Amino acid sequence: MKHALAALLACLLPFACGGASSASPTPASAPSGKAADLGAMCDRYYARERLCVDEYLAGLLDVRVEYDMPAGIAAEVKRDGKDVVLTRMRPEWERDTTLENTNRMCRAAEAKTPPDRIEGLIADGDRCYAKADCAGFVACTLEGQRDFIKSGAGPH
Numbered sequence: 001m002k003h004a005l006a007a008l009l010a011c012l013l014p015f016a017c018g019g020a021s022s023a024s025p026t027p028a029s030a031p032s033g034k035a036a037d038l039g040a041m042c043d044r045y046y047a048r049e050r051l052c053v054d055e056y057l058a059g060l061l062d063v064r065v066e067y068d069m070p071a072g073i074a075a076e077v078k079r080d081g082k083d084v085v086l087t088r089m090r091p092e093w094e095r096d097t098t099l100e101n102t103n104r105m106c107r108a109a110e111a112k113t114p115p116d117r118i119e120g121l122i123a124d125g126d127r128c129y130a131k132a133d134c135a136g137f138v139a140c141t142l143e144g145q146r147d148f149i150k151s152g153a154g155p156h
Contacts, residue, residue, distance in 0.1 A: 034118040035110045041125045042106035046097060049141070052134035057089055058082075059138045060149075067150045 049056055061073075061082060068074040077085050095101075113121065128140035 034115070034122070035113065038113060038118050038122055038125075039106045039110035041122050041129070042109050043102070044129055045125050045141075046102040046106070048129055048137055049097065052137055053090075053093065055134040055138045056141070057086055057093060059142050060145075061086060061089065063142055063146060063149050069149055069152050 061077070064070070065074045065077050073085070109121075124144065128137055128144070131137040131140055
């Protein structure tokens with residue numbers, strides 16, 4: 001389950017991107033206990049990602065190029081250069097990770113995560129969040145997202 005939080009958040013990204021699934025979950029009552037802890041950790045996670053955005057996007061692009069996912073990204077970087085592609089990526093990242101969108105994702109994580117997975121996800125997220133610098137945080141985060149990037153499922 002190593003770094004499963006990053007993978008879960010990558011899966012929840014469609015909730016933030018305005019598709020048909022973008023409606024905020026409406027649980028009967030506010031989450032409590034471990035589900036609320038997961039949501040709070042998710043909020044901290046995205047706050048840290050915002051602080052480390054330059055390193056995160058550079059690392060994300062490296063992984064995308066490694067797997068050529070989405071298809072053609074490796075050729076695009078080779079043709080235009082990493083800096084140009086990063087400049088193109090930034091507006092999409094900013095749009096997808098507004099406070100409103102990450103709040104929606106984190107509330108979805110509270111509402112939709114199976115109870116038996118919550119503690120492990122919190123531990124994984126806290127492990128990445130606790131890294132002393134952006135380089136460590138980004139490496140930890142992207143390790144958890146590799147399989148999703150490789151499959152084309154996220155993050156985009």
